[in-house]
Amino acid sequence: MKKTITLLAFAAALAAPMAAQAHRAWMAPTSTSLSGNDAWVGFDAGMSNGVFIPDHAAMRMNGLVVTAPDGSAVQPEHLMQGQYRTTFDVHLTQNGTYKVANVMNGIMASYTLNGEQKRWRGSAAEFPSALPQGATNVQATRTSSRIETFVTLNNPTDTVFTNARDGLEMIPVTHPNDLVAGEPATFKLSKDGLPAAGLEVTVARGGLRYRDNPEESTVTTGVDGAFTVTWPEAGLYWLNASVRTAAEGDTIASNASYVAVVEVLP
Template sequence: MKKLTSLAGVVAAVAALALPLSAQAHRAWLAPTSTVLSGTEAWVGFDAGMSNGVFIADHAAMNLAGLTIVAPDGSTAAPQNAMTGKYRSTFDLHLTQAGTYRIANVSGGVVVSYKQGGETKRWRGAEAAMAAAIPADATDVVATRSNSRTETFVTLGEPSTTALTPTGQGLELVPVTHPNDLAAGEAATFKLVRDGQPAADLDVTIARGGTRYRDNPEEMTVRTGADGSFTVTWPEPGMYWMNASVRTPASGEQLAYTAQYNGVLEVLP
């Protein structure tokens, strides 16, 4: 462990995040067919991919190995009819409880780059397994702890908040305004936390979907305050993509760190 942390302190952070993100240049999204539903039960479909334009399946399907669905009572729900194609992954969710569901694809761990015998090699896995996994004769070791979260929210009936409780891992959205109570022309407030602590002074990019037939993408950037909060006034109805990221260099015994958040929210008329 000492070998890894000391070398990590004098080299730059690894640029790549762990799966499911395939490349920093492409935007990861998890888009539902509906976000607000009524009745005693309902079905919602989801598309998940990475692309240059949000919600345009033209680059790569998302690896859903880290898919976690939190039901309104805090239990875990299971996706159904899952499929991975060339450009998008899909699945369905049967809503059987009243309230709000949090649907998230999450990955985390450590990414390590090193040289052995003149050859560059990489390893990805849990931080606890890192020291044993890197050969004793490895040189030029670069270790970065990473976390990525791509998520959306769906409500059946009245909104609830149990599923919105943060895990304390990575970069997370803590709603002040409920994520399924958004309307065009109205302001909504959220907070970003990093490992459970306020994520201050971060740029948050917000883009509206449907850009394929527009001359210019509709994007805006807001910045989090000291408590991690930020406010958005939605210009039009539609499906919106939200992104923020944070990177810190290695320091002492602390590994370099990178985290990314991608959220999908629907704004109603």
């Protein structure tokens, strides 16, 4: 069976959020820095035109993973999906920084069978053996989407900033829970474990509903994947980057996106 691997136009939908798409995905915490021995943080997640404004669709949390400062997994509580937003809580009991991420990846493919166009979606481990016998004109794209934020109980730590080497990821140079208005912060993006050079990163501040200026800017990563942002105002910020790689020979195409939500203090 001959399989020609090419980039699928419809794969862009799974790889949302992309900066160029109308609806942006976000996951916003009620607080990012807390103190004490025991604390709770609530989260809203959704897809919308303006970031942090739940006006389009709730986010599915099939890939939700909460990582504690010691590397253990924390079970989110009170998870509920509504019409426009998904909500859940995380109980913080360890000192340090937690990573809250919704990670989605897999393969999207189209093929022809008995003269009809078909589509398939599944994990990378299943492809291509899960396709039916006799499938031809196979077109496939590996997709990866990561949406994350960070919260700290007492003192910030960096143990959760590991590189899974899968899709687009961010490794902070400046701690994401130590951001102050008017001060620069530096982060690094990687693609499958390697520096993601030359990527445009969109930076947008929340609160658009209450102002006319969108306060959105773009920065570009350097050869080492690093980019620097100087925050103009305090508030919640949405950072987004995406990259598409076309197929070459038998190498499958890829479509990856990354979103981080960070809080900047006055």
